[in-house]
Amino acid sequence: MAEAATPLGRLEVAVQPRRRRRTIPWARLVLGVFSALVLLYLVAPVLIVIPMSFSAAKYLSFPPPGLSLQWYENFFARSDWTSATIQSIRVAFMVMVLSTVLGVAASLALVRASFPGKEIVNLIIVSPLVVPAIIVAIAVYGLYVQFRLVQTFWGLVLAHTVLAIPYVIVNVSATLRGFDIRLEQAARSLGANGWQTFRHVTLPLISPGIFAGAVFAFIASFDELIVALFIAGARGRTLPMRMFEGLRMEIDPTIAAVSSMLITFSVLVLASAELVRRRSQVE
Amino acid sequence: MTTGDALVRAAYQGSALSRRLELRRQLGYLALLLPALILLLVLFVYPILRLLVTSIYDGGQLTLEHYRRIVEVDLYLRVLRTTFTIALQVTLLCLALGYPLAYFLATLRARTARLLMILVLIPFWTSILVRTYAWMVLLQRQGVFNRWLLELGLIDEPLRMMYNRIGVLVGMTHVLLPFMVLPTYAVMRGIDRNLLRAAANLGASPLQSFLRVFLPLSLPGVAAGSLLVFILALGFFITPALMGGRNDMMIAQLIETQIRTQLNFAFAAALATVLLVVTLIIFAIYNRLLGLDKMFGGGV
DSSP: OGGGGSHHHHHHHHHHHHHHHHSOHHHHHHHHHHHHHHHHHHHHHHHHHHHHHTBOSSSOOSSOSSBOOHHHHHHHHOHHHHHHHHHHHHHHHHHHHHHHHHHHHHHHHHHHOOOTTHHHHHHHHHGGGTSOHHHHHHHHHHHHHHHTOTTOHHHHHHHHHHHHHHHHHHHHHHHHHTSOHHHHHHHHHTTOOHHHHIIIIIHHHHHHHHHHHHHHHHHHHHTOOHHHHHHTTTTTOOHHHHHHHHHHHOOOTHHHHHHHHHHHHHHHHHHHHHHHHHHHHHO | OOHHHHHHHHHHHHHHHHHHHHHHHHHHHHHHHHHHHHHHIIIIIHHHHHHHHHHHEETTEEOOHHHHHHHHSHHHHHHHHHHHHHHHHHHHHHHHHHHHHHHHHHHSOHHHHHHHHHHHHHHHTSOHHHHHHHHHHHHSTTSHHHHHHHHTTSOSSOOOOSSSHHHHHHHHHHHHHHHHHHHHHHHHHTSOHHHHHHHHHTTOOHHHHIIIIIHHHHHHHHHHHHHHHHHHHHTOOHHHHHHOOGGGOOHHHHHHHHHHTSOOHHHHHHHHHHHHHHHHHHHHHHHHHHOTHHHHHSOO
16 A cells, blocks of 8 residues: 555554454444345336336236237327327427527536626526426416417427526536636637637537536426426327326326336436546546 | 837736737627526516516505415415425435435445446436336235235235325335435545544444544535425425325425416415425525535536
């Protein structure tokens, strides 16, 4: 051990065996078992839903008596499920694009510039993350009724963008703070203009943060139910709305198929976000 | 003119220029901020302010009628009480499950802990509807748990675990637990282990060094997690709507029914204001104690 030469390092070496003798194995065992159970509780739904979705039974049973793809077939055959899914993807995609563009621009300002009232602006920007969705839903609903934006595609996109922007800003700001501004200064001194500097220097370096922010923005809109319930309307029904109906009426096993696809989707998306982050760290 | 003079003058001109450039730069940044800020002002701040006004300004005059109704009508008061009780119960459950888990993860090697953390993050990024569905499958009358318990002969008739408080607590704790584990774990990781060794060296038993050194140092994480869980629990809608019984109605559900079935916007606005004020007070406490930057930048 390299630190062994310093007084503190020697102390550390000397204390180590005694500390080990003092730990109580059974306490550690109890803690480990308890933690394993809590982790099981956390992943149990995922472990249950995926096998259920391949069930050959017509009713709920676990473990499934046989395997079949009937619930997936049901999902793809029924237009109320597919049209809701397509609607959700359309909305979430537009929300992702809008909130990423607006969020990246705003992050640059929030990290780089200092101006009076910055504290308040910061507060406004993070508050959609803590203000309960039901409040945003009825507030926006009240406004939209007046301006006839209820049940419109863009009305929903804009409302979801408000909820998604904070995710982009939090992620992009975090990468911007770790960014060496001298790289931009170097580019400028070599004759690049503002846009060129941003396009060829800043953007590639903060892209992991942008990617993560965009992913979170997409998921934030794709999973959102409460605001959509108020302003989407029956014709613009989103997937969460369709699922909510399904869960309120009967517990339709088609939802197991939908859920499994959603779980797979979010795991893939998160894994790719993590990969992008890691690759950028290696470089 | 000496070279020194020229240098001084060049430096002076340079600084005037750079000051002007700096101002332009700052204005440029402000222009970048505006689109997002305007969107938030128009579609978030303004509608909420309008909501507050609607709740006190009805029929052309100021009135506290709607607030009086909340306090005077038994049903509404009960919903408020239920909301607080459930939020508190969920926070305590998250603490009871989350603290030991975070502690255990913090004692593991960083690599192992990161791998196990995936198990915390997967549900975190899974749709609440998906998770609620799973709990309904597990907990309902003909559900997985009841079948297993019946087959094992532990019970004679199915237990009621859904459409009551148990269902609400199981479902909500599941959704909110990661919000407790992540900040608590982040703070625990940052605690200097040498402090515990020092305590042991000075004769403290493991329990003493935990209670008097580790526990106090982990409190900022606990406070962050608890406040966050409590705030988020107050506004819950999906889980109580799908898994709760008639006595588990929370304020968000009441607001929804007031608008969708009673069409009573002003009264819903008053309820929303109550929820908003409570949320913002806790948010302010959080900000005072821990700073907003810790809220979402941390482990997520």
